[in-house]
Each structure stands twice: as structure tokens, then as C-alpha cells.
Amino acid sequence: MNTTTPPPNFQLSIDQCWVLLDSEVVGRIALIVDGHPEVFPVNFVLQRRSIVFRTAGGTKLWGAITAKPVAFEIDGYDSHEQTAWSVVARGEAELIEDQADKDAVDELLLEPWQPGEKNYYVRLAPKALTGRRFKVNNPDVWHTRLADPRRASFE
Template sequence: MNSYAQPTNKLTFDECWEFLAGDTLGRLALVVDGHPEIFPVNYVLDRRSIVFRSAGGTKLWGAKADRPAALEIDGYDPRTEVAWSVVVRGDTEVIEAQADKDAVDAQHLEPWQPGPKDYYIRLNPLALTGRRFQVAKPDVWNTRLSDRRRASFE
């Protein structure tokens, strides 16, 4: 099998949760004013859901709307030359109960961006998918210097 025909392996449900637990930053996709918007968010896992904090802006409005949302994380390990991606699709809700907020705070959910982030938003998964694949070896002479795959050769 040549390097261009490497199989893509689906991640199990538990593997997806392990990758989510091992990361802290994802991209949240919401429908805002009839079109998709993507926001970087730092998050924690709480009771098999994803929780992030937000100010009272677009993310909050999108989370309160009765529309689907998604969170995506991905990564690449230059040592093994394996890439992976996990996508969570579901519904969002604003957390109101102080006990739930305290449980999230105990996990040190600290916003990365300065400013007040007083709203706690939960993404409740309805679908969880992931994949892992061996990346094609780069053509070291022609591949951009910023390409992560080059790290395994340098």
C-alpha cells in the first residue's frame, strides 16, 4: 500500500472522550444570523458534556437560540506522524445553577481571553465522532516550512 492510500480509522466513543479530556481548546460552531460562525473556546468536561464560559455576546446569543452547535478539536503527533480529529454535535444550554458552576470552577475553567466571562454554557452531545490517520510523508524539499509534518524530519 502506498503512502497515499493510508486508511482512516474511526475512533471509538471512549477514544473520542479521551482526546476531549486531554485537550482544553476547541472550535465552537454556531449558527448566527442564518450563517455558521466559528469561535475558539477553552473548555472542560463535566458529566459527559463540554462546558465553556462566555461574555454576553454572539456565543451567548447562539447558545440560547434553539439551533444545533458543534465543537471540533484536532491534533498531530510528529513523533508517530498520526493526526486525529474529534467532532461533538449537540445542543447548548446556559448553566444557571450555582452548584453546577461551582463544579465547573473546581476544574479550573479559566477563560483565556481577558474580560468578564460570566456565562457558563454547556454543549450536550447528541453525536460524537472521531478519526485517526497516518499522514502522508511530506516532500521535505517542497513542503512549506510551517507544515507540522516537517518536524519529524528536522
């Protein structure tokens, strides 16, 4: 194998993307705010094939409901398989206003991590959902940062 050829990416199916989304609790919402990109970490739940998070009034809320489109991303690393993965959802965010819908989300235990009032519920129903998984390079144990998760397979 030619060492200059990058390893193949393995595209994930939509169902695989949903399974990975369901395995995480924190993701990043990417918005355009005042003409430039902003990325906000949010904890989230899945409800009816959509991503839901809570927020306070402010930049994140305003950007989420006025920025068209928005993106949401999660990623992870499987030390046993030595693979990394990434899932990206794209679509439009909307404010959930119906109390029954909010109650249904609350039943999924969407509790904000950050202190303060987080009374606004935002839903992203993806129009595009893509993901990929790829084999990571073996770490050079002597030159890899201690915090690099690839080291776990050697320790």
C-alpha cells in the same frame, strides 16, 4: 497498493473521543448566527461527559443557546506516530444557571483566556460524538512549509 487510493480512516470509539477531548484545552464551537455559520475558538473543560466553556454576553452566547444544533471540534497531530486526528461533538448547548454547577466547573479550573467578564457558562452534552485518526503523508522536506508539524519528524 494503488497510489490513487486514499489511506484508510480509522474511526475512533466514543471512549477514545473523550480521551482526546480531555487532552486538549481549546476547541471550536460552530453555530448558525444570523442565518450563516460562525466558528468561535473557546477554551473548555469536560464535566460529566459534557463540554463546558465560559463566555461573555453577545453573539457567541446568543448563538450557542439559540442555535439548534451546535457542533464542537478539536483536532491534533501526533508527530511520533505521524497521524492526525479529529473529534466532532454535536448536540444542543444550554446555559448553566445553577451556582453549584458553576462552582463545580470552576473547580476544574476553567479560566477564560481572553480578558473581560466571562460570566456565562455554557454546556454542550453531545448527542453525537465522532472521531477519526489517519496516517498523514510524509512531507516533502524541500517543499513543505516550515510551520508544518510533519517536519518535526525530520528535524
